[in-house]
Amino acid sequence: MKMGVISVVIPIYNAQRHLERCLLSITQQTFTNFECILIDDGSTDDSQGICHKYINEDSRFTYIRKDNSGVSASRNIGVQAAAGEYIAFVDADDYIEKDYLQILFSKLSKLSNPGLCLCQYFIDSTGSCFPVIEPELKSFSNIAPFFLEQNLREKDGTIYSDNIWGSVWRCLFCKKVIEENSIEFKSNLRIHEDQVFILEYINSINAKNVIYIERPLYHYTVDLNYSSALHREYITDLFVNDKYYLQYVKEIIKKADELSNVVKEQCYSNICFQNAYKIISQEQYLPIKKAMENLKYYSSSGLKEVTRIGLSSKRHDDSRKWIILKLYILNKYVSIVLLFKIKRIIKRKN
Secondary structure (H helix, E strand, C coil): CEEEEEEEEEEECCCHHHHHHHHHHHHCCCCCCEEEEEEECCCCCCHHHHHHHHHHHCCCEEEEECCCCCHHHHHHHHHHHCCEEEEEECCCCCEECCCHHHHHHHHHCCCCCCCEEEEEEEEEECCEEEEECCHHHHCCCCHHHHHHHHHHCCCCCCCCCCCCCCCCECEEEEHHHHHHCCCCCCCCCCCCHHHHHHHHHHCCCCHHHEEEEEEEEEEEECCCCCCCCCCHHHHHHHHHHHHHHHHHHHHHHHHCCCCCHHHHHHHHHHHHHHHHHHHHHCHHHCCHHHHHHHHHHCCCCCHHHHHHHHHCCCCCCCHHHHHHHHHHHCCCHHHHHHHHHHHHHHHHHC
């Protein structure tokens, strides 16, 4: 392990549209003691050519190409290849401010014990760029338990949160913590893999060693021109994904000493509720029998209390979903099946 060195890991898949901008921002860093590991997940566009341009011009860049197996596998390979004391993850369609590495390194390296450093971020979308301010963190003396809670439940009773607490980009990690605790990205998760990784990491360090920088240094790109419509196979996979995610969260919560038992129960129940609501919202992608099996799977662990909170949320813009949720809380599964069938008949006629 090279002390004082940052290993920047960039997973890449068909990223030619934004990749040049991303890699240019790496070369422009004021902190120069870094290596950049490019993991090409079997791209079929010109991503490989762009990568070769940089590895030929800058010896700090290395390139690894593998068969397509997903972002988790790519990041894990990057971590294994990393020689640095610290690890940063940057997505191929994002970019960073010139002093991003310098500022995060200067804060994290001053700690006497391993920790985590994260910063505010910008959202870049179709020519516009604006900072995301997180005022709730400014006066928070101990960020770790708050960070955990924000990943695992919604305090205001809303069903889904729009925060990006569980993202490994905008963070600087200590490789020693990752290695000693065998922390890795779960390849069987298609979403939430960042969340599980970062929660396991926080559980492995002293809560006081989480540093929050009140300045946006990372640019998170939202490409509105890119079609993100979910197809049937993908959504079906997500239902399986959610069960795996719930299992990982359950284990993480058990080890979360920073959270009270009451909060742990609420966190777990809220994940159950979110997953159940997702099934209700997208049940047309599943056979009714399978949808009902999945709903019943989440009907434990104090779910009714959390569901009542969710029912009062202003985010319910669909009265049919509200009715189904109400039936769900009453365990009226036969009625839910009938409503699902009616919805599908109406949809076919339209």
